[in-house]
Amino acid sequence: MTAEPHVPPGVDPAVPSPARIYDYLLGGSYNFESDRTAANRAMQRVPEVRDIIFATRGFHGRAVRWIAEQGITQYLDIGSGLPTVGNTHEIVGRVIPDARVMYVDNDPMVAASVAEILIDPDRTRFTTGDIRDPGDLLTRPEITDFIDLGQPLGLIISAVLHFVADDDDPAALMDRYIAALAPGSYVALSHATADKAPPESVKTGQETYANASEQFFMRSAAEVQRFFAGLELVPPYEGAGPRLAYLGEWGAEDPADADTDGSRWGYCGVGRRA
Template sequence: MTTDPPVPPGVDPTTPSPARLYDYYLGGTANYASDRLVADRLRDLIPELEDTAWANRAFHQRAARWLARQGIRQFIDIGSGLPTRGNTHEVVLAQVPHGRVVYVDHDPMVIAYAKAFLADTGAVTMIQADLRDPPGVLDHPSLRALIDLSEPVGLLITAVLHFVADEEDPWRIVRQYAAALAPGSYLAVSHVTGDSKPPLSLAVCRDVYARSSQDIYPRTRAEVERFFDGLEMVSPGARTPPGVVHTGEWGAEDRARADSDGSRWLYCGVVRCP
């Protein structure tokens, strides 16, 4: 039987949270019985759930590595999630030893785990802020202590915009971030879609998240493409054309193999800011 971890201050272990659900899909232990109950229900219908999470996570890691190789030294990871294998700072610092990474999340579970996990090296920090408040994120004193916004930044917003409703205009929020970044900055986004999924799977997915602390809003390819309007889409190499693709395909050695059922749950793209 799985034992629940201690409950950090501010955390409600009885209501599933997107951060803990994702941790469970990735095989982590920072989750409670309430999370596992609904996640197991989702997995009954979507057996590719673990592949979905890892296809997204691997895109996030490949994008961070690729951006570091383009010369990006400072990264902001919004909706960063619970610490897992291959965290953003581990990927970045392996490429650029003097790199800096700021993690941003609103979930107190993420804050508690990240603070316990992150060594205080002066190169990495975690802030509690809401994605929907770009000034609250970008003007946070702890972010400003590490990130020089007059220099290019790698902004990672992966697997989180689908928790923002249309009424809150996630497209405007992304435009606000992109406009605040120095020329030569990059933005990497991934986003849940139901485009190639059975309606029943999509309905159960929506229902599971409706029972969690946040609803989910899967979007179509056209709606995801709108996040990149007016920005230059970049390609990580000849095998991936510039444009929106499923997460497994971005930068994959073998796109046909990477095009799995799991990968097809999320679109992604990377753009360069003018």
């Protein structure tokens, strides 16, 4: 049995957090008993939970690599999560070694744990911030001195907007971020949906986060599509038309093979600012 991680300031280990639950399901060690209990309960009731999590992380990796292959040299990754395999700067760095990545997350566990991936401050930085506050994130010098909003950017919003309530108007938040992007920028976004999941499983999904630091709001295809307003969606794989995809489908070599139950728990897409 491995030791519990150190409890950083601002972290309540008794309250599960989306970042720590996700870390546990990916096989990481930045999590506490409360996170594991919530995740294990979900896994007992919804057998495809791990498939959902790996489909989510898989989209992140394939989309980030694809954006880097378009020549984008700077990235803003909001809701970046705990360090894991395939962090954004590692994927981008394999394509563009001197690309810059600014990570943002609102979880104090993330803030306390990112040091291990912030090896080169010329290329990779982190700041605590909240996606619900674009006025802050789009003007804070710590971010705008590192990322030039006047130049094309890769904006990564992967598996985070489903922790934003309707009351916080996620569509209006996306409008703010997209309006701030220079032409030629790309947005990679994924979001959980209940469209294809059985009602009992959907209930479990919501219950998993009921006592967590953030709650969980699944949305329909139309609602997720709305987040891309002002962008041109790119085809999710060769031969497809421009559209939203299920998580596993995007960038898949064999889309039929990627069409699993877990994949259908989320929509995703990459959009370009013309």
